[in-house]
Amino acid sequence: MNMAISDLVSLLSKGTLETLQMTLIGTLVAYLFGLPIGVSLIVTGPNGIKPRPIYNKVMGFIVNVLRSVPFLILMIALMPYIRIVIGTGIGTRATTAALIVAATPFVARMVEQSLLEVDPGVIEAAQAMGASNFQIIKKVLLLEARPSLLNGAAVAMITILGYSAMAGAVGGGGLGNIAIRYGLHRFQPAIMWITVVLLIILVQIMQEIGIRFAARMDNRIN
Amino acid sequence: MADTIISLQGVTKEFDTKGGQVVALKDINLDIEKGDSYGIIGLSGAGKSTLVRTINLLEQPTEGKVLFDGQVLTGLKNRDLNLQRRKISMIFQQFNLLMQRDAIGNICFPLEIAGVGKAEAQAKAEELLKVVDLEDRAHSYPSQLSGGQKQRVAIARALASDPEVILCDEATSALDPKTTRSILSLLRKINEERGITLVVITHEMNVIKQLCNKVAVIENGEIVERGPVKEIFANPKTKAARKLFFPDATERETPTARTAVKNRLRLAFNEQTAYKPIIANMILDIGEPVNMLYANMDALLDEQNGQMVIALSDDKEVAEKQKAYLIKEGVDFTEIPEDSDYYEYPVNGPREEVD
Numbered sequence: 001m002n003m004a005i006s007d008l009v010s011l012l013s014k015g016t017l018e019t020l021q022m023t024l025i026g027t028l029v030a031y032l033f034g035l036p037i038g039v040s041l042i043v044t045g046p047n048g049i050k051p052r053p054i055y056n057k058v059m060g061f062i063v064n065v066l067r068s069v070p071f072l073i074l075m076i077a078l079m080p081y082i083r084i085v086i087g088t089g090i091g092t093r094a095t096t097a098a099l100i101v102a103a104t105p106f107v108a109r110m111v112e113q114s115l116l117e118v119d120p121g122v123i124e125a126a127q128a129m130g131a132s133n134f135q136i137i138k139k140v141l142l143l144e145a146r147p148s149l150l151n152g153a154a155v156a157m158i159t160i161l162g163y164s165a166m167a168g169a170v171g172g173g174g175l176g177n178i179a180i181r182y183g184l185h186r187f188q189p190a191i192m193w194i195t196v197v198l199l200i201i202l203v204q205i206m207q208e209i210g211i212r213f214a215a216r217m218d219n220r221i222n
Numbered sequence: 223m224a225d226t227i228i229s230l231q232g233v234t235k236e237f238d239t240k241g242g243q244v245v246a247l248k249d250i251n252l253d254i255e256k257g258d259s260y261g262i263i264g265l266s267g268a269g270k271s272t273l274v275r276t277i278n279l280l281e282q283p284t285e286g287k288v289l290f291d292g293q294v295l296t297g298l299k300n301r302d303l304n305l306q307r308r309k310i311s312m313i314f315q316q317f318n319l320l321m322q323r324d325a326i327g328n329i330c331f332p333l334e335i336a337g338v339g340k341a342e343a344q345a346k347a348e349e350l351l352k353v354v355d356l357e358d359r360a361h362s363y364p365s366q367l368s369g370g371q372k373q374r375v376a377i378a379r380a381l382a383s384d385p386e387v388i389l390c391d392e393a394t395s396a397l398d399p400k401t402t403r404s405i406l407s408l409l410r411k412i413n414e415e416r417g418i419t420l421v422v423i424t425h426e427m428n429v430i431k432q433l434c435n436k437v438a439v440i441e442n443g444e445i446v447e448r449g450p451v452k453e454i455f456a457n458p459k460t461k462a463a464r465k466l467f468f469p470d471a472t473e474r475e476t477p478t479a480r481t482a483v484k485n486r487l488r489l490a491f492n493e494q495t496a497y498k499p500i501i502a503n504m505i506l507d508i509g510e511p512v513n514m515l516y517a518n519m520d521a522l523l524d525e526q527n528g529q530m531v532i533a534l535s536d537d538k539e540v541a542e543k544q545k546a547y548l549i550k551e552g553v554d555f556t557e558i559p560e561d562s563d564y565y566e567y568p569v570n571g572p573r574e575e576v577d
Contacts, residue, residue: 119316119318119321121314121316121318122318122319122320122321124280124314124318125312125314125318125319126331126335127280127307128278128280128307128310128311128312128389129307129308129311129312129331129332129335129383130303130304130305130306130307130308130332130335130336131304131335132300132301132304135335139331139334139335140320143320143322143323144320144321144322146322218322219321219322219323219324219363219365220321220322220363220364220365
């Protein structure tokens with residue numbers, strides 16, 4: 001290793017922070033868009049509380065198309081547009097923008113899966129009580145599915161972390177970029193392995209927090 | 223005449239399925255009066271669950287009108303329908319409680335929906351927990367409660383909005399016999415003490431006997447027979463009703479040996495005659511035996527009702543004496559011709575064949 005330890009530490013800590021930043025902001029904004037889309041897919045579905053077959057089919061199709069494009073290819077395809085919108089096609093900010101586009105349909109499907117687990121009988125009971133559709137979404141769907149939604153959020157966050165590392169290959173920032181620059185281009189596998197270990201630690205932490213949080217929020221098992 | 227609270231007028235429900243159109247309900251006309259505990263009984267697939275769901279429009283009828291307290295519900299805007307639905311509560315076979323809320327949170331739920339303040343809702347929920355005997359389980363979650371306890375929470379939740387009607391959809395079908403009895407007696411108390419009308423969907427005769435004053439028998443999406451439980455029990459006119467009320471008699475393919483016995487009478491006992499040893503006294507008094515062929519006693523809403531088939535003496539004179547004795551004691555009876563099954567010959571007047 002022909003690099004001072006202090007330089008290495010500052011390089012890796014900067015990389016870790018960038019990765020965390022991209023992952024957290026990416027996840028947050030992806031949920032901002034993905035959660036309502038996921039809810040809308042359930043609500044307008046054939047057994048939903050307000051079936052809207054055309055909207056459901058179109059939105060489902062868009063989500064599927066975006067999910068079928070591998071992230072790396074999606075990012076390269078999006079680069080020119082991202083450059084127009086935020087001024088640059090590479091780096092942490094550009095990667096975050098691409099992450100949001102790629103993760104939103106993924107999050108929407110995760111949310112849809114979680115909400116599918118809610119007992120239709122409970123929704124029927126709320127309808128019988130005279131609950132409005134908005135009340136059913138807020139008080140029944142989202143609350144009854146809360147543990148599953150939290151577990152899904154941990155999975156989504158880990159997936160987005162993986163995407164952010166991939167983005168390193170095409171000029172994104174963070175740990176993935178360090179691994180490729182030092183491990184591949186400069187042939188310093190030690191640094192690459194350190195980034196791999198750091199990524200594993202991040203995934204473990206996110207998974208643990210997700211599982212514990214979901215379990216604590218679940219009143220079905222006590 | 224009592225006020226009609228629920229009125230179904232020409233209600234038809236068709237479902238589009240892959241195998242074509244299925245008619246679940248055919249031109250149903252049904253009036254339920256305030257304070258009734260109205261049973262709707264039928265075998266599974268008869269359409270009873272669809273029928274109860276048209277009352278609060280969880281199922282939109284394809285044709286026909288649904289009236290609640292004189293107001294037409296069919297065709298109402300969602301917001302107005304939701305306001306009316308708060309007066310019609312519902313309990314379910316699978317309880318349908320919110321798993322992420324404790325007992326008191328579940329009872330508060332309909333009040334939250336109606337926009338009642340938190341403190342007021344909480345106070346009311348605590349009071350209702352007492353009504354259903356669950357004060358000590360206020361903060362238990364459904365996963366920590368037994369089936370009977372869950373149904374009690376569901377009943378408290380149903381009472382929270384001060385409804386005029388509670389629809390009970392197979393409310394005891396997932397419970398064991400002992401728990402079923404306690405839930406039925408709780409529902410009966412609610413009906414009698416609070417005057418809340420019950421609509422009771424079930425496939426179990428015992429539920430009707432213990433809880434209902436009126437009953438409608440539904441078969442293949444049609445109401446084939448209806449009336450006071452006592453009348454239908456004493457004199458079921460349709461095959462469907464007989465199947466439900468006398469399963470042992472109608473399941474026989476061929477008449478049994480008992481139909482060959484001569485001089486048979488079918489007797490009906492009621493609250494006045496059921497407690498006296500009338501047959502025994504008749505035998506002692508006249509000094510001639512009778513042959514007992516069939517007997518069935520049942521409590522309908524705690525009132526004794528019974529059916530008995532006996533064969534009188536072959537001696538015509540003695541038989542006349544025996545009949546006179548029964549008339550004197552106030553027992554209603556009818557004669558059963560040879561080679562006929564007893565249930566073909568009801569006690570009260572000639573049988574009108576409906577089916």
